[in-house]
Amino acid sequence: MFDPEHSLSVTQDADRLYAKAxxxxxxxxxxxxxxxxxxxxxxDMGLSCRICVMxxxxxxxxxEGPQRGVCGADADxxxxxxxxxxxxxxxxxxxxxxxxLVEVLAGVADGTAKGYKIRDEAKLKKLAAEYGITTDGxxxxxxxxELAEAMMEDYGMRRRAIxxxxxxxxxxxxxxxxxxxTPRGIDRETSEMMHRTHMGVDNDWQxxxxxxxxxxxxxxxxGSMIATEVSDILFGVPTPRVTSVNAGVLKKDQVNIVVHxxxxxxxxxxxxxxxxxxxxxxxxxxxxxxxxxVGLCCTGNxxxxxxxxxxxxxxxxxxxxxxxxxxxxxxxxxxxxxxSVGQAATCYHTKMISTSDKARFPHMEHHEFHPDNAExxxxxxxxxxxxxxxxxxxxxxxxxxxxxxxxxxxxxILGALGGTPAPLVEAVKAGKIRGAVGIVGCNxxxxxxxxxxxTLTRRLVENDILVVDxxxxxxxxxxxxxxxxEAAEMAGPGLKEICRALGIPPVLHLGSCVxxxxxxVLLSALADALGVDISxxxxxxxxxxxxxxxxxxxxxxxxxxxxxxxxxxMPPITGSMNxxxxxxxxxNDVVGATFAVEPxxxxxAVFLRQHIEDKRRALGxxxxxx
Ligand code: SF4
Ligand code: MSK
Numbered sequence: 001m002f003d004p005e006h007s008l009s010v011t012q013d014a015d016r017l018y019a020k021a022x023x024x025x026x027x028x029x030x031x032x033x034x035x036x037x038x039x040x041x042x043x044d045m046g047l048s049c050r051i052c053v054m055x056x057x058x059x060x061x062x063x064e065g066p067q068r069g070v071c072g073a074d075a076d077x078x079x080x081x082x083x084x085x086x087x088x089x090x091x092x093x094x095x096x097x098x099x100x101l102v103e104v105l106a107g108v109a110d111g112t113a114k115g116y117k118i119r120d121e122a123k124l125k126k127l128a129a130e131y132g133i134t135t136d137g138x139x140x141x142x143x144x145x146e147l148a149e150a151m152m153e154d155y156g157m158r159r160r161a162i163x164x165x166x167x168x169x170x171x172x173x174x175x176x177x178x179x180x181x182t183p184r185g186i187d188r189e190t191s192e193m194m195h196r197t198h199m200g201v202d203n204d205w206q207x208x209x210x211x212x213x214x215x216x217x218x219x220x221x222x223g224s225m226i227a228t229e230v231s232d233i234l235f236g237v238p239t240p241r242v243t244s245v246n247a248g249v250l251k252k253d254q255v256n257i258v259v260h261x262x263x264x265x266x267x268x269x270x271x272x273x274x275x276x277x278x279x280x281x282x283x284x285x286x287x288x289x290x291x292x293x294v295g296l297c298c299t300g301n302x303x304x305x306x307x308x309x310x311x312x313x314x315x316x317x318x319x320x321x322x323x324x325x326x327x328x329x330x331x332x333x334x335x336x337x338x339x340s341v342g343q344a345a346t347c348y349h350t351k352m353i354s355t356s357d358k359a360r361f362p363h364m365e366h367h368e369f370h371p372d373n374a375e376x377x378x379x380x381x382x383x384x385x386x387x388x389x390x391x392x393x394x395x396x397x398x399x400x401x402x403x404x405x406x407x408x409x410x411x412x413i414l415g416a417l418g419g420t421p422a423p424l425v426e427a428v429k430a431g432k433i434r435g436a437v438g439i440v441g442c443n444x445x446x447x448x449x450x451x452x453x454x455t456l457t458r459r460l461v462e463n464d465i466l467v468v469d470x471x472x473x474x475x476x477x478x479x480x481x482x483x484x485x486e487a488a489e490m491a492g493p494g495l496k497e498i499c500r501a502l503g504i505p506p507v508l509h510l511g512s513c514v515x516x517x518x519x520x521v522l523l524s525a526l527a528d529a530l531g532v533d534i535s536x537x538x539x540x541x542x543x544x545x546x547x548x549x550x551x552x553x554x555x556x557x558x559x560x561x562x563x564x565x566x567x568x569x570m571p572p573i574t575g576s577m578n579x580x581x582x583x584x585x586x587x588n589d590v591v592g593a594t595f596a597v598e599p600x601x602x603x604x605a606v607f608l609r610q611h612i613e614d615k616r617r618a619l620g621x622x623x624x625x626x
Contacts, residue, residue, distance in 0.1 A: 009316070009449030011479050013247035016398035017320035026344050028319050033445040045575035046079035052199040061575055071199055079576035080205035081197040083552070084212040086571075088193040090553030091215050093335055094514050095155070095186045095223020096358075097263055101230040102151045104265055107371035108234070109145030115269060115375030118144055119236040127229055131163050144233075151226050155186045162186060162222045164229075169524055171533035172562060176217070179590055180210065181560060183218035186226075190215055205579060213560040213591070220520060220557030227514040231302065235268050238305035238407040238511065240416075240504075245478040247317070248401035249310035250326040253289045255389045257382065258312055258321060259303065260296040260341075261333035262512065266355045266369050267299040269378035270331055271307060279382055286389045291382065296321065297336050298471055298512035304406045305511045311404070314450075314472035315547070316443040319344045326395045329385035333369075334359035335513075336442070336548065349391040353381050404478035405485070406509035408468070410521045416502055421522075421529045428538065431622050432494030435538030435612035436466040438510075438519045439473045440554060441546035444569055450476035452544030452568045452601045457482055457507060459605030464492035465612060467507040470516050472545070474509045482507040516554050520561055530619075535562030535592030538615040540608050544568035544601050555595065564593040564611055566604050571597070 007015045008030055021028055042048040042058045049069050050056040057069030059078060068074050073081070107113025118124055118140055125135045128143050131150040135143060154162045161182045165173060176182040183189050193215040196202035202211070232238075250256045257274065259267040273279060274291045283291050294312045295303045303309035312321050315336055321327060322344050329351045330341065342352045342363025352364040355377070360366060369377050417423045427433045437460050443449055453476035457467050461482065469477055481487055488499035491506040499506050510518045519541075527534045541558040543551050545568050558565045573579045583595045598604040610626045617623035 007448070010451045010454055011246070011449065011476070013313070013399045013479075014317060014320055014449050017247060017317075017323050020396050020398070021320055021323040024323055024347050026319065026323060026347055027340070029316060029338065029340070029445050032340075044572055046082045046572035047075060047575035049073065049078045049082070051081065051197065059575065073203065076205040076576045076578045077203050077208075079573050079579045080208040083571065083573055083579070084193055084197050084208050084215070086549045086552045087212045087215050087556055088190045088197075090549035090551070091219035091223065092190050093550050094219050094227060094553065095190070097335070097514060098223040098227035098230070099155060100263055100265055101227055101234065102148050104234060104371045105144055105151075105230050106148035109141050109148060113371035115272070116234055116371065118233060120233050123229070123237055124233045127233065130166065151230070154222060154226065156188070157185055158188060159184055162218060164225045165221045167521060167524055168221065168561065169527040169533055175533070175591065181214045181217060181591075183214050183222055186218045186222040189218035205576070206582065209579070209582060213556055216553045216556035217560050219553050220517060220561065224514040225517040225520070228511070228517050231264050232409070235264055235302075236306050237411050238409040239412050240405055240407040241308035242403055242405050242484075243304055243308045243310050244401035245311045245404045245475060246399055246401055247312055247321060247324060248397060248399040249294045249312050250321075250324055250397050251289075251292045252326065252395055252397060254292040255283050255286070255288045255290070255328050255386050256292050256294065256326050257385045258294055258296055258327050258330045259299050260318060260330055261337055262298045262335045262514070263333045263356070264299060264302040265371070265374065266331065266333045267295070267303050269369070269374040270382060271303055271309060272375070273378035273382040276379060276382070279379070279386055282383065283386045283389065286386055288386070288389045291386065298514075299333060301406075301471065301474060301512040301515070305409070305509070305515075306407070308407070310401065311475055311478065314443055314475035316445065316449045322348055322350055324396055324398075325349075325393055326397055328388045328392070329353060329381065331355060331381060332359070332361065332364070335550070337361065349388060349393060351384060351388050402479060402481065404483035404509070405505055406474070406478075406483065408508040408510055410518050410525070413508065413522065414525070416504060421525045425526060425529045427494075427498050429621060432464065432498055433466050434464045434494075434609075434624070435540070435615065436468060437540045437542055437608055438516070438558070438563070439467055439469045439542045439544065440471055440513070440516055441543030441551045442472045442548055444545045444547040446569055447545045447599065450479070450545075453477060454480045455601040456542060456544050456605050458490070459602065460608065461491045461495065461506045463609055464494040465609065466495060468510050468519060468522070469507060470510050470519070471513045477507050478509070483509060513550055513554065523561070523563065532619070533562055533592065536615065536619060538612040538619070538621070539563060540611050541565035542604065542608065544604065559587060559593045559595060560591050562591060562593050564596065566596045566598060566608060568599050568601070568604070570599070
């Protein structure tokens with residue numbers, strides 16, 4: 001019996017699969033989290049440092065023990081340096097993902113990336129024009145090559161600003177110039193961040209944090225934005241489509257292949273191979289009714305957005321899904337893949353395949369995908385998955401799948417509005433929609449699985465606040481039923497009316513983690529339509545269950561772009577009240593937005609509603625009492 005009160009998750013499939021995993025003797029993230037208790041208090045507060053080998057050092061938060069590391073760094077410097085290194089790692093991860101896509105684009109142009117093609121010429125031409133490349137009469141492949149070259153320049157060269165910063169509202173760009181936040185190069189900002197945090201370089205906690213913001217902006221308006229835009233060029237701009245979600249998307253009578261990770265360069269090729277007639281015929285021969293490809297985490301979101309491929313689960317479901325015994329193969333690329341999944345799979349017949357030259361895992365077979373061999377590699381591994389179908393043991397698929405709608409790219413949203421943000425702006429001005437919140441990010445075993453996401457979403461939607469989501473949140477909200485147009489019934493009266501009129505759900509799925517940049521582009525369009533800066537809009541961001549360095553970077557580029565952002569788990573900064581005060585209030589004077597930390601989603605909802613009503617009042621719109 002599902003008992004949400006005493007479960008690790010608010011979802012039934014997680015609850016039942018957790019019981020099955022325990023029965024099968026699989027260790028999961030929850031046992032390991034318990035085994036780590038109590039976690040280190042110094043690290044939790046950001047007060048430990050192991051940047052150099054005069055250390056490791058710790059600063060005593062109670063003022064009794066040492067107040068400086070061996071080099072003399074105090075709590076402010078140590079906390080700021082640690083946070084900045086998290087930002088650099090997050091920016092590097094997303095931006096390196098973007099670089100991989102640019103390399104495929106270059107490979108399509110020179111004919112080496114066989115199997116990939118330009119799927120959206122209009123988007124290619126639009127991007128090329130934004131990069132100042134003449135598009136008139138140019139051959140598509142020549143254009144693709146020139147665009148790839150120009151994007152690579154964004155990574156390394158010193159420029160006054162990376163190209164896509166031009167998409168931000170003018171007031172925001174002026175502010176960034178004024179306070180020295182305009183990112184000059186994607187790799188440059190990450191590299192400089194690592195340099196500044198080396199022992200004996202930048203020892204001013206404020207100047208470190210400013211560089212942290214510039215570094216995060218180089219991801220948000222650079223590496224991640226390039227990742228999303230080039231993915232759209234190569235695989236198509238997402239459009240709304242209905243699919244299904246939860247562990248019930250696995251099929252007893254079909255070969256089940258799960259793709260997990262982030263980069264569509266691998267999963268798109270796998271999805272193509274799953275429709276190859278010879279492999280479908282082989283599946284029949286092996287006694288299966290077909291090949292069922294499903295996603296996990298963000299590479300799943302990429303496939304869901306563009307192909308309507310079903311989604312099995314989010315971050316904390318990645319071990320549990322194996323305990324169905326129904327996964328014939330899991331194919332991973334990189335990011336958010338727990339090193340434990342290969343071990344968990346050894347209890348079952350599941351074949352585990354790693355594919356990236358930069359990401360290897362224990363208990364996985366490595367089949368390296370490159371742009372020039374991905375098509376053939378995908379055929380090879382899918383064949384192995386099909387052949388593995390006959391080795392299945394007991395299968396336990398605990399729930400029926402649920403329908404969900406995804407695919408809300410900015411282009412699709414504006415399309416649904418008649419090509420302009422004006423109807424949305426009017427609905428906000430009229431108060432039918434009070435504002436919008438982007439709920440993004442991960443799961444974290446410190447918070448009941450999906451509780452933060454779904455509770456916050458419910459409270460916002462019922463108070464006429466439109467929710468857009470990405471990443472692991474979008475899976476949680478889809479499983480909770482917020483992703484179908486009928487979910488308008490769960491919204492407040494104003495939002496319900498708008499959703500009904502447009503035939504959309506009150507929670508719009510914008511994609512994967514890199515697709516958070518779609519939120520930036522949408523906000524820029526709204527700000528331009530109102531003639532204001534992003535920080536003036538009645539909007540906010542939230543990451544109720546975040547865990548990763550990438551999430552830190554996303555939160556920082558949201559705030560630096562003018563979006564006040566709520567975090568569920570506390571980042572490791574409480575060792576420095578100077579850093580805490582700057583991030584939670586002082587930044588308002590610098591970028592017009594701040595962070596707020598609140599683990600309880602009920603309280604967070606009240607804070608976010610209040611913030612939205614305050615912004616409405618400042619814009620001269622009607623404001624409700626919260
Ligand atoms: Fe210790 Fe300073 Fe080295 Fe950090 S950089 S480990 S505080 S000596
Ligand atoms: S997968 S970064 S757990 S959202 Fe993008 Fe989910 Fe967070 Fe990974």
